[in-house]
Amino acid sequence: PTCERYAVRRLPFAQLADGDVAFFKRLMPGRVITGEEEVKPFNVDWLKSVRGCSQLVLKPQTTAEVSQILRYCYERNLAVNPQGGNTGLVGGSVPVFDEIILSTALMNQIISFDKVSGILVCQAGCVLERLSEYLEEQGFIMPLDLGAKGSCHIGGNVATNAGGLRLLRYGSLRGTVLGLEVVLADGSALDCLTSLRKDNTGYDLKQLFIGSEGTLGVITAVSILCPQKPKAVNVAFLGCQSFAKVLETFTTCRAMLGEILSAYEFMDEKCMELVETHLKLSSPVADSPFYVLIETSGSNSTHDEEKLNNFLERAMASGLVTDGTVATDTKKIKVLWSLRERITEALTHDGYVYKYDISLPVGKLYDLVTDMRARLGQSAKNVVGYGHLGDGNLHLNITAESYSHSLLDAIEPFVYEWTARCSGSISAEHGLGFKKRHFIQYSKPHEAVLLMQQFKAMLDPKGILNPYKTLPSSPERRMC
Template sequence: MKASYALRRLLSNNYSLQCQTKRTFYRSFLRQTVPLTSVRYPNLKRGGYSALTDKDLSVFEKLIPGRVLTGSSELDGYNTDWLKTCRGSSQVVLRPKTTEEVSAILKYCNERKLAVVPQGGNTGLVGGSVPVFDEIVVSTQLMNQIISLDEISGTLVCEAGCILGNLSDHVAESNLIMPLDLGAKGSCHIGGNLATNAGGLRLLRYGSLHGSVLGLEAVLASGEVVDCLSTLRKDNTGYDVKQLFIGSEGTLGLITKASILCPQKPNAVNVAFLGCDSFERVLDIFKESKMKLGEILSAFEFLDADAIAVARDNLKLSIPIDDSFPFYVLIESSGSDGTHDEEKMNGFLEDMMNRGYVIDGTVASEPAKIQYIWSVRERIAEGLMHDGYCYKYDVSIPLSHYYGLVEAVRERTQGNTTRVIGYGHVGDSNLHLNATSPEYSQTTMDLLEPFLYDWVAKHRGSISAEHGLGFKKRDFIYHSKSESAVRTMNQMKQVLDPNGILNPYKLLPTVVR
């Protein structure tokens, strides 16, 4: 039975909530419906870490008084991932407010060999931000201060627990924007974004976080604070140490602060939502958009018909144009001259329609309409949860083979899935492939993996475009990285975290060849 349906049914039957709040009931419901990761993966063995004791809890209470969570109802959300597919059994959540407190916590845990999971907004999709067994959760929720914003250089300095959406709102007051934009911006933390090297919707325009981040502060497992919090665009002094932590998924250190270069907010934004009759046309439109829109092109997204059906049927969203096309394209332009940009966009679309590349479309320049069109794209992940269980994949594939993976998976899993959909960032070759079923099925999983990763490797793609490897993908790392590269990663881990306490069972494979 689908978890969402079962919950609605229980609530609609006036299930007794007299002695508990609805929130407590929901957490109890989660414990019943989301199996422990250690149960779902019975061959996985707990590492040789110490077990938490009452003495440890007393030490933590002295280090961060009043910010040690131990109640089972309080811990459920921290133990369970956003997709409700991974659940750990941590007995404590620590919520430091300062870098010094993080340092003291990690120093103690390292000496005691207590495993730790750094956690931000817990919006990850590969099980990277929750415990696998009973690791201690160190949450950055209270490290949410904006330290400074230089309006001239566009440099923002903030703590790791700042919510991305709040940062976007803050810099907007100075006519700047964050270089990163995600559907989860209302709850994800910038520290988690950096730890996973999140890509987002406008990487096409602003590049990856490796280029936008000017500096970082991070705490090593030993408690040592690595201060690389530069605000300079050019600093060519020695190794670029901050890059080690971007994309390391909390396995090398816990990011506490960051300085980020924020671009100027565009004066004019236009969004086009188009329908076309084949994926080949999607690629034709992308090629032409790079030539005709050039410097004002800021995003190029695609959705297939099944993705549109999720928005329409599961979320009850009205599709901006006819909903019967096999493929849809969302193009965003942003620039400094509204009249010029609008003329450029309209001229481009007229050409595309005259040539038969686009069958139907609409253009929006008003903020409310732009936001609505983007919501159709951004809320797909939410809509998929209505189907029950979602098998979620984030890969990069050369555009010549891009949609072929969706077709191959759809054919292979026919009869075992509710739907298989494809959508994502054509502008940077990032495909989000999702399959759903009423509940988790090992048969379906066996059809998907390793077939999907083998297909990606055969076509020289990457098994992780922007979500990281986390727990779910770590043993498939060799599909995208060489043995020598993985050995180098493991050596770095051993140097910076010799006791392996930071986010164990994540990113690195079970066996390093």
């Protein structure tokens, strides 16, 4: 078979035949993509680091169509790669070989929104930013926000259990997603699309699909609890002289801001250099080894500003923070947020990016960056650290002029062993996808991985849904 580029063998799925394409064209006229050039963007991931060679993209509009597609593929033994906005960062969103791409791009309808409960029900292909705009008009917001909001789909967010910039305040999707509709590998639809805050009738099946990265079912609709839009939002962007001070600033602001704290993000000076050099953004504060972005969201601007000012006075007076700026108007808030949100984009302009997304005890968060920098020396171009400090989530990124196997060997498994020694997680929020599935054992015991494989075998006995992703392959399937 073609596309034998990876250290993995194509599993014995059927090959796409003319009759298959004809079937899909009859099912969804005008929504079947076959041209090589048109299919190309769906074959390459956002980071441009992995590439599949699918020949077919399907764009269903309804759950019934997704059911028919999967029923057909299941019978024919054709592999399928569910795809949302294709912004995933672990190679899970694109095929490895010739899997059929099932795109949710046209499943973009809002089904209902209840202003009393704040519960939104929508199709899986709604773009996160569109949902945010829709809700803001009604005085509500989405409980999650991330730099990829302009492209990612809510179904993709749920499938990856995306964390993002608001998790500190509104919690994980595991808490805010109230219901899901999912089509299983054999085409049967599972309607768990309830809109109830409380429902203890049996096992909570939706949790199995949240974070399952398209390997257990295709999410077709989502019911999600949305918070009220805060009346007052403030952002402070501050410079700190050491990571110890970043931590102390966090403890102080948590104590002084309490319920209005909605984000606590950090980035190091290298990140600032990258957004300045590659994106021409400018730092609003004096050069510092570390920067933090603090957001408050509340219902009373006078009260919130007073609290924030008291905190800032304390932080400056005690030397925790050496410079800072505050924004209350939407435009300036956006400018400050973009310094943090656009680091990912800046990194792609710096060269080949080795990306790690680690959960650690917060006190040790930056030690990994320091150790990695010392270990790699001149062999890396930049070693940077940023992330959701309030959630104990470090984004460690290493850049080099081009991909090098020896540099990868110097990083892995060192980074995973380091993380496991601290009982951390090797994937805090991005998932395992194609790139990290063989490292799951650093964060999960053997018994847990076995149980996951049993769930997979039960829900998808032929293994047609997103093969080669998330779970490690059995040893005989690997080509070493």
